[in-house]
Amino acid sequence: MSTEIGKFKAGSPMSDTLRMDRMPHIWCPGCGIGSEVNSFADAVKRSGIDPKKLVVVSGIGCTGRVAGYVNFDSIHTTHGRAIPVATGVKLANPELTVVVFSGEGDLAGIGGNHLIHAARRNMDLVVICNNNFTYGMTGGQVTPTTPNSAVASTTPYGNYEYPFSLPFLVDAAGATYIARWTSMHSRNVTQSIEEALLRKGFSFIEIISPCPTLYLRRNRLGDGVDQLQNYQDNSILKHGCDTRETAIDYQGKIVIGKFVEKNKPTYLEGVDKCCVKLVGDDYQLYGKTIPEREAEEKAEKERIAARRAAMAAAEAQEQAVAAKPRKTSAPAVKKAPAMAAKTKFQSKVMPAKQALAGTKKAPAKAAAAPKAAKKVAAKAKAKPVKKAATKAVKKASAKKVAPKAPAKAAKKAASKGTVKTKAAPKKTRK
């Protein structure tokens, strides 16, 4: 095994973002955390942020080990205290991008108070919560999100408590970005993390994830793949969904999507506003005035934009090269969305029909759908790459968006920003 790992070390595309000298990791086969970390690493790369200015903070538990494996400044704290430690990091150096990566027991159980207060303050943090309904590290005990009636080692006759719906909880507390996916929705997870990394304020991303060793085994739900099948069958995509409707019943429907995205001054912006009124324009925090800090922030934003533009250009070129031999590049692009939505898992394991069917349609077309399309269109405009507009179409017409809508109509609608998109998954990656 160790020699195999040695091989992996040399050519891994992850070797920049993972501490390869710490492999192999402790996570079980079929666990969702590995793919989440993969998505996270990818999101960091795609976001264009300076990895030197990224700090990852974890608590205790299986997900708590993430900090120990990612090759950024990383802090593995005590149980439940990842958010206050991250708060200290962010406030002591506002230039840093701070991510909390932990489990639901850590964040919503022992650390629940910190979670709601960081949300209330709109502390500028990205919180990624792996929710597998179980305390994995200690052997499968009931957590604050374990669905009613599920079996855990401390609820051997079924859970008689009521679980938290985390999106609802953090929404009520004041979070300004809330998304939920399952660990099967890797690309959506990547996209959400990327968005969160680039925005200000308290962002909360919940990822429903299988724990085959404990939760699935105790409840006789099969292995990790079976649970991914369950996610496939039972996920309902509902962007902008009222978070009151996001509760998860035992093996029931899982509402996924981006539920909340709004702007509100962050904690530090509040501090600045108050202090500048008090002290005047020469107010300084840690020796830097507000204009100085703003200039630095602007410069950093420009560097990020440049990195993103370079990546987009490289990607476009790569695609052009890949598309050439076919000669029919235009239709290929239009057909691509259906293929694009396939995860590796789907293409390998699932029957093609199911894979194409993708996530089930939301029963009601989400009110936020046009908004999402607008955003896509707006984003496309902002992009320096010329082909951005067609990209947006591709995005907007991707499978999960509107499977039945003709590509042409989608293109037209996207340009007007009125298409009823339900999701905008990232385009195919290799």
Add this chain to the structure above:
Amino acid sequence: MKTVTADPKGVDSGPHFMDGDHALAEGALAAGCRFFAGYPITPSTETAERFAERAPEVGALFIQMEDELASIAALIGAAWAGQKCMTVTCGPGFSLMVENLGLAAMTETPMVIANVQRGGPSTGLPTLTAQQDMMQAKWGPHGDNAIIALSPDSPQECFDLTVEAFNLSEYYRVPVIILTDETVGHMHEKVVIPPADQIKVVPRNNYSGPKEDCRPYKFDSQGGHPMVRAGDGYNFHITGLTHNEKGYPVMTVEQSKKVVTHLMEKINGNADDIIRLDEDQVDGADVVVVSYGITSRIAVKAIQDARKEGIKVGSLRLITIWPFCEKRIREISAKVKAIVVPEINYGQMVLEVERSAAGRCKVISVNHCGGAVHDPQVILDAIRKAIQ
């Protein structure tokens, strides 16, 4: 210890009439502390209030966290992001803080925590004085670890010792606890804050060498090692798990020996450099009163009265509580008839005195269950008894 002069921005030089709690905040600002996370609890709250009031003009940041668990956790984050940081609390809050006091000790994170003691156990005696958390400061967190604790006896010393606490904390990379009490905390006295160029502070020492040589830790039982700052590109990792010098978890018998030995010895092995005592007529004394904090000022009256009666009494005031001055007590115990230990608890530091004296002289505990200071007469009676 390499020192520089204080940043004048944080130094409110000149004579003041202020209480001990406010002096703690001024000491922190003078020492270069620019991050304070706290939670209100009587009788320590005034320190947080003072810091919050002064923060905007100094360019510091104050945040009131949701509880004491979060307050000390935020300090750990802030320290690794490059700031000198502080929090204050008292017994009930300190009990919550011991969780991450352990993490701070394990990750060798510099920070200053002031415990303005009040009577316990539990909610106990809010607003009434005590010295009941002396042992908790040392033994609070689970597992073997060593911290430094200082005990001021006046608002002036609250200022002075806070500066010193930061210096020790930065040099030894260890949490330093200021064990004061409600009486000193709420006592208004003259406090003279010297000009900035007369205040010596140990600056934060951040690693700046090549990335491949970067190690957050060095297990050599010494202080003086640099911190690594988040955002400097070293991709450091720290954990509460038993770790190697790179910060990576290594949970073995051998590694535990290295880590624990280092944590204990960097403090206990350097005790002679750390410990500060205030002695008065100890040489040639028949009885020595060992006291600290507000009790040492009560003891002065008893000592003066005893001397008037012709009893040779010396005074040893503990400025440094932990590490304990066992060497000095051992020396004294060989020369005197008795050591008298008044303290506002049921007998805590007296246990250390007894251990160090090891039967060479009598050790008399003058305990008090909290809520007030001693009646000097009680201490005088103990001195008289000691001489018989």
